[in-house]
Amino acid sequence: MNAQVSTAANPAGHQRLVLDEKAIGEAAKSLDEGAVTPSYGPWRDDVVKLLNDALATELVCVLRYKRHYFTANGVSSPKIAEEFLVHANAESAHADRIAERIVQLGGEPDFAPNHLLDRSHASYDESTDLQAMVRANLVAERIAVETYRQMINLIGDKDPTTRRMLEDILSDEEEHADELKDWLGH
Numbered sequence: 001m002n003a004q005v006s007t008a009a010n011p012a013g014h015q016r017l018v019l020d021e022k023a024i025g026e027a028a029k030s031l032d033e034g035a036v037t038p039s040y041g042p043w044r045d046d047v048v049k050l051l052n053d054a055l056a057t058e059l060v061c062v063l064r065y066k067r068h069y070f071t072a073n074g075v076s077s078p079k080i081a082e083e084f085l086v087h088a089n090a091e092s093a094h095a096d097r098i099a100e101r102i103v104q105l106g107g108e109p110d111f112a113p114n115h116l117l118d119r120s121h122a123s124y125d126e127s128t129d130l131q132a133m134v135r136a137n138l139v140a141e142r143i144a145v146e147t148y149r150q151m152i153n154l155i156g157d158k159d160p161t162t163r164r165m166l167e168d169i170l171s172d173e174e175e176h177a178d179e180l181k182d183w184l185g186h
Helices: 021-027 043-071 077-104 113-119 130-155 160-183
Strands: 005-009 015-019
Touching: 043 077, 043 113, 043 130, 043 160, 077 130, 077 160, 130 160
Parallel strands: none
Antiparallel strands: 005 015
């Protein structure tokens, strides 16, 4: 984000915060941009690309978890399969939030099925063994955790709204990874 707040010395020599009135005036001019003001600078397109890749990852995770939910079998399978469904629904909610943010930023969410695996950071999995399913999902969650951490660091203060959304999703992904780790060996 461009520096919209600057400091200026007051008569006592102390620094004070001063808004950039020119930037505020510029923000009011382009109504077609909705919430996207000029202060987003050149990062908006990069943020939209990062988000579209995250969207693809979440959608691939939904598909993987759904497949595992429907195909899990074994003594522990009902409880673990139930957890797979919970995670699939959470990943779907993440995808919805990401798609909504892409639109808010003036981008277009890419739901094209033939693009998903190319852009996803996690892979699809067709395991039939319950423990292999748990492992594959744990790997995917760990990938998501690292991906979201890197995105949060890259975005920094360039887009606080997106950063907060990603931090919230990261918290869910960390919780999923912990739950899956607990299922290993069951």
